[in-house]
Amino acid sequence: MMLYLRLYFEFFKTGLFSVGGGMATLPFLYAISDKTGWFSHELLADMVAVSESTPGPIGVNMATYVGYVTGGIPGALIATAGLVTPCCIIILLIAKALKAFRQNKYVDAAFYGLQPCSVGLIAAAGMLVLKISLFDFGLFGETGKLIDLFNFKAIVLAAILLICTRYVKKLKGLHPIVFIAASALVGIVFAF
Amino acid sequence: MTFGGGYAMLPIIEREIVDKRHWAELDEIMDYYAVGQCTPGVIAVNTATFIGYKLAGVPGGIAATIGVVFPSLIIITVIASVLTAFAEVPAVKSAFAGIRVCVCVLIFNSVMKLYKKAIVDKASLALFIIVFILAVLLDVSPVVFVIICALGGISLTRLGVRGK
Known part of the structure; x- marks a missing residue:
């Protein structure tokens, strides 16, 4: 209650x-x-x-x-x-x-x-x-190496999505669900 | 059935309410919408409450509100039950890790769109920067920011800072 x-x-x-x-x-x-x-x-x-x-x-x-x-x-x-x-x-x-x-x-x-x-x-x-x-504070905390702080695969995907949703004429008008589905696929294929 | 939040509803309301049923005129709908934006809460809900009230008083307003949230209620409940069942599957985890990256970009785009509408002069830019920095650094309820900024908006306007 x-x-x-x-x-x-x-x-x-x-x-x-x-x-x-x-x-x-x-x-x-x-x-x-x-x-x-x-x-x-x-x-x-x-x-x-x-x-x-x-x-x-x-x-x-x-x-x-x-x-x-x-x-x-x-x-x-x-x-x-x-x-x-x-x-x-x-x-x-x-x-x-x-x-x-x-x-x-x-x-x-x-x-x-x-x-x-x-x-x-x-x-x-x-x-x-x-x-x-985009970051992995857990891993960075364990190893203390600056390189472990960044999730590079995710940062590359974010950059690509940013360009597609804002600057590519043919893509930027698309419904967000298209980008969400594509990101899910990328996540599975590249084992995020 | 609207995808992607408040604004997606406008053309559907227009077709159903104005063209098909003649419950309201288009300029009335635009007025409802403008008020929906400058009252707290979900814009689509506000607009539906308004149309319901206009047609059938307070009971109409309440009925329209229930109508507009009902489909989401069912669809989201089904999705939530499925998601919680599969959340621990490794492929599902990877998929959502990818999706979260996309959510970052969607929020960024949403902020850029709102920014163009909301930041109209130096004072509003200052408010935005102050709220952003304090909200990131401090563990304060957003309610506090909302109340202070509403009062701030009134004070800045009275001081004649607005528009400069």
């Missing part, structure tokens, strides 16, 4: 404070991971891939996935309900005064500060994914 209450509360908080949609929930999920130990950083990175390859809003997908992993099917339902409760309440409250809300100078000014904040938080969460995917 306590687990379900905490799941609801943590995702309620995520829904209330994550601004800007999509990846905005990521920093909050990392905070939940650090605080509760319900799931690892590795699992969270896998979850981003699953969310990018399945239908539906990424925030909802992540809540469902984390809820399921920590508390089974009831956990999935409760975490998702927690995430959407604040959105639902806020929208119902402001629905009548929609235009006035949008043009309110305080709301506008707050979002002027919130947008760079959201980008900064997502970028910081990205650093955590970088740390577990």
Whole structure:
């Protein structure tokens, strides 16, 4: 019972404070991971891939996935309900005064500060994914050799993906699922 | 059925709600969307709640919210149960190690896209840099950053720093 209450509360908080949609929930999920130990950083990175390859809003997908992993099917339902409760309440409250809300100078000014904040938080969460995917701190800790710190296979793959998704005209418009599938194959073939 | 988060939903909402069912006009949907972006939470959920509310009041809003999360709920639960069962298979482990590299790149691309929209002047650039560095170095809840930056946005605007 306590687990379900905490799941609801943590995702309620995520829904209330994550601004800007999509990846905005990521920093909050990392905070939940650090605080509760319900799931690892590795699992969270896998979850981003699953969310990018399945239908539906990424925030909802992540809540469902984390809820399921920590508390089974009831956990999935409760975490998702927690995430959407604040959105639902806020929208119902402001629905009548929609235009006035949008043009309110305080709301506008707050979002002027919130947008760079959201980008900064997502970028910081990205650093955590970088740390577990491109580096090998475990091996470096054992051997103390600088060369063991870098996961060279992964760095080469990252460079190729970066070029393909940003600069190759024919590829960059493709759905992320294509790149995720290709990376999975490369991971198996080259034994990452 | 939308892949890839909030923005992917717009054309589908347009087709289903505006063209087929005439539940709302396109410019209304655009308004919903803009508000969805400047309220906390998931944009697609916000938009669905709005359309539901417009058609059938508070119960409509709640019904539409349940509708929009339901497919994800089922699909993700199935995937999660399969994944946890196969997580220890070596080939699956290697596949996910490869996938994590891809996730880095996807997050980077997402940050670049958001960056162009959010960093509009010197003050917003400063906010971004400060939040990024502090979030990497300190073990502070993102909630704290969000509250401080909302207040910061209001103060900076009142001080007349915005837009310079």
